[in-house]
Each structure stands twice: as structure tokens, then as C-alpha cells.
Amino acid sequence: MVNAASPEEWIQTAVAQRWPGTRPATIVALKGDASTRRFWRVALTAPKGRRDADVVVPVSAIGVDLGPDDLPLYARALQLVPEPLREPPWLTLQRYLHKIDVAVPELYTFDSDARMVLVEDVGEVALFDAASRGDAADLYRLAADQLLRFHLEGTRRLPPDSMAARVAYDERLFRWELEQFAELGARSVAPGVDRAALTPELDALAARLGRYERVFSHRDFHGHNLFVQFGAEPIVRVIDFQDALMAPAAQDLAVLLTTRDTSRIISERVEQRVLDYYYAALVRREHAPLFDEFMQSYRLCVLQHALKCIGRFTYLEREGKHGYTQFFPYILDQARRMLAQGGNDFPVLRTALHE
Secondary structure, three states, X not given: OOOOOOHHHHHHHHHHHHOOOOEEEEEEEEOOOOOOOEEEEEEXXXXXXXXXOOOOOOOEEEEEEXXXXXXXXXXXXXXXXXXXXXXXXXXXXXXXXXXXXXXXXXXXXEEOOOOEEEEEOOOOOEHHXXXXXXXXXXXXXXXXXXXXXXXXXXXXXXXXXXXXXXXEOOHHHHHHHHHHHHHHHHHHHOOOOOHHHHHHHHHHHHHHHHOOOEEEEOOOOOOOOEEEEOOOOOEEXXXXXXXXXXXXXXXXXHHHHHOOOHHHOOOHHHHHHHHHHHHHHHHHOOOOOOHHHHHHHHHHXXXXXXHHHHHHHHHHHHOOOOOOHHHHHHHHHHHHHHHHHOOOOOHHHHHHOOO
């Protein structure tokens, strides 16, 4: 435990305890997203003349305030996991992901009373930004390699009593996420939509998704939660994994390839190349469903993810967290594209979201 009046003071003391003689040169708050977690990048200054080969002081580290809640909102609202937990899920999952060779940050220090951690700094180059300047297909295939570790080895070795194994993206959770679209989002993008007519289609979408086989899933596997470190070969590092759960494999792929404005860098051709790469890996490991079934699950996951984001972003804007509606044109394009590929299975949605 570190006695500190502020996160910055906690970081200063934690650094000194983790690497004696080292001090923060700077502590800079980083821009967060929609969660209650807060982050700081800490530049470190090691003592001059150190010759201790067993102690390697990194150039920088990241301080994280885990926030007040161990469980995400959906888990609390649906009472999916009994509380209190033995420890924050980030810690449990960091150890497990490291064990199955997912490239997650190293943990330096954890303080349960302060709910603070000091972790490895995986850099400032998000996958989304790196792909916008380089070969998007190659970089996103590297991300797919990390995802395959989750879905294959992660599922095989996941302890059945772990929190991630007990929380499922099932029909109930898919439908709970879609309710915010029904309540708020639909009116923001389709003011004349009849909610009563929309309800059976949202029910059907959740039910169809709930029938797919589930794998160990990151849940929020998008290009701003993945960072690229360049060296002899680029490496994709994975963060923000604390909400991992069991989900259809295509859910992670939908998030990776279509979240927000990802279509600015992932064309439909590149999208299909990454999907083919992922599916071929399943075939080699004899874990592949029929290709048409795989693509159908992807279509439905993209559609659900798009509708969920419309609802969630509308809510965040109403709560004073601005900047999310800028993504609506991209999200709507993804939803319309998936609806067009499905014939007429969701006619009310097709009409409501028509340009």
C-alpha cells in the first residue's frame, strides 16, 4: 500500500519503491475514453552510474487508476457476477493472457487500497494510426494473430471458474445492449421509426447471435486498444482487456474491423482479406465452422455492434461527453451494408436506416 493524497503522488512513491533511486521526470495525464479509468504516462529518470544488471529501469511507464468498479456496467446491471471479487479483473486477466502468450503489458506495481497500477508503457502508436500510414492489411493480420490466441489457446485453457468463463455474450446481453438503441439511438438516426415495430427485429437479432458457439473474447478489440511497436518485425500489443468474456468469435472481428470510423482505413477488400486470413487459421487448426456460417455470424455481429454504438454514443452525448456523433455516418454505413447483405431479414431496420 502506498499512502498518497493524489494519483500523481502515488505514482511518485510507487516508482521509487519499484526502482529504488528512480524518480518520475514527468507525469502527464492521457486522454481517456468513455470509461471511469484514468491514465498517466510517466517518464522515468534512473540514478546515474547504476551498474545493477538485475534491475532494468524502463524509459517510461503508465499509471492507471482502475476506477470505482471492478465490473463493467452490463455485468452489474444484469447481475452476472457475484461481488466482491477477489481482485480486479485486470490483474487476473493480465496473468492469464501472459500465460497464453498474448502480448499484454507487464505489471510493475498494484495497490489494492488505492486501486492503482503501474504497468509497462506499450507506446503511443495505436494500430489504427499505424495502419493509416502503412499497410493496413498486414498490420490487421498481426492483430488477428493476437485474436487467434484468445479464441483458440485462450478458450482451451480458460479455467471454468474464472470470471471470463462465467460471463457470456448471450442472447440476454446482446439484447440488453440493443435496448439503448431502441430507447435513444433509433430516434437520433431515424426520427420516424416505430419502436413497437422495431422490437421484434431487435429480439430476433439477439436470439440469432445467442445461438452461436462462444470463445474466450477480448470484447473491445479495436484499433485504439492495440498498439504497434516497430523493430525488426512489428509487434501488436493488447490493452484494455479487463472485460474479457465468452462471445461469438465474430464479435471480436466485428469490433476490430468496423468500430467507429475504421472504414477510413479498412476497405471492404482489406476487411475480406483479414477475415480470410483468420478463417484459414481456423481451418489449419481444424476449428473452422462452415465458411457461410462464419460470414453470417460476422454480418450479424457487425450489425449488432453498429446499433449498440449508435445507442451508446447517443447516450454519451446526452451526458455531456461530446465528439461521438461524428462517427454516426461511418456506423450507419456499416449497418446499412450488413442489412443489404441479408436480403430482407430485418425490414423495419432496413427502412428506418435507409439513407
